[in-house]
Amino acid sequence: MQNTDRRDFLKLAGLAGVTFTAGLFPGLEVSAQMAPDFHFVQISDTHWGYKGPANPDAEHTLEKAIVTVNGLAKKPDFIVFTGDLTHTTEDGAERRARMKRFKEIVSALNVKDVRFMPGEHDASLDKGAAFKEFFGATHYTFDHKGVHFIALDNVSDPGARLGDEQLAWLAADLKQRRPDDRIVVLTHRPLFDLVPSWDWTTADGAKAIDLLMPYRNVVVFYGHIHQEHHHMTGHIAHHAAKSLIFPQATPGTQPRRPPPPPFDASLAPLGTRDVSVSSTVTMTELPVTRT
Numbered sequence: 001m002q003n004t005d006r007r008d009f010l011k012l013a014g015l016a017g018v019t020f021t022a023g024l025f026p027g028l029e030v031s032a033q034m035a036p037d038f039h040f041v042q043i044s045d046t047h048w049g050y051k052g053p054a055n056p057d058a059e060h061t062l063e064k065a066i067v068t069v070n071g072l073a074k075k076p077d078f079i080v081f082t083g084d085l086t087h088t089t090e091d092g093a094e095r096r097a098r099m100k101r102f103k104e105i106v107s108a109l110n111v112k113d114v115r116f117m118p119g120e121h122d123a124s125l126d127k128g129a130a131f132k133e134f135f136g137a138t139h140y141t142f143d144h145k146g147v148h149f150i151a152l153d154n155v156s157d158p159g160a161r162l163g164d165e166q167l168a169w170l171a172a173d174l175k176q177r178r179p180d181d182r183i184v185v186l187t188h189r190p191l192f193d194l195v196p197s198w199d200w201t202t203a204d205g206a207k208a209i210d211l212l213m214p215y216r217n218v219v220v221f222y223g224h225i226h227q228e229h230h231h232m233t234g235h236i237a238h239h240a241a242k243s244l245i246f247p248q249a250t251p252g253t254q255p256r257r258p259p260p261p262p263f264d265a266s267l268a269p270l271g272t273r274d275v276s277v278s279s280t281v282t283m284t285e286l287p288v289t290r291t
Helices: 003-012 058-070 092-106 129-135 164-174 205-212
Strands: 018-022 038-043 078-082 114-117 140-144 147-151 182-186 217-222 229-233 236-240 271-277 281-287
Touching (some): 058 092, 058 271, 092 129, 182 205
Parallel strands (some): 038 078, 078 114, 147 182, 182 217, 217 236
Antiparallel strands (some): 038 271, 229 236, 271 281
């Protein structure tokens, strides 16, 4: 899909979006045989069940995001939630109640192919047990129109590790790929060391990046940090998504990660992301307002 088409359908949908485009598949040779373009929506860090001053409208923000996504003039091929679907609780029954309610709310999406990944708020206290009951596997792969997607779980381990077993699984999957295949990796935490002292890292993420490095066309989408952020490790681009619940501080601005700022109606730091995939990756940030 061309950028002009993307702007047109956002305009038709009544959405203001900021678009970021780059040739993020550097090893790709464009040919007439390339699979058709497509787009998907990334939603991250919804934290269903949160209550607090950082978002007095927390109970309805997810519903507003669904309206935004359902309002797109062209349906996305699929939607992926990249973790922290629910807000953490030590009460196992309450954790499951929140997941049940979250699943009920997102059933209003008009896209039937919806994929879920856990965040540490969903999975770190029970190693993903409740998440698996409601949403299935915590790491998996799928293919869509010539692109190979890999969803990694760097949150079920309370030490923020992928673990040797999952790294071996990743290595085995990648051995089946060609060096020029288009690969999109989905994670919750950043795989690289963004701010380790803020828990913005994956303890063994460098091992995953090393496994991915021989492949020329890799893009990583993640959440966790509650803001848009772009980073390169070699030729691999990493893109963080905004949250639907509250923003977080700019990485590394303080020795310790501060609490989320109080609600400010003049700001619009929350949103979802529309991702168009072709020979380039185009990301359009779709704002969701807090009222």
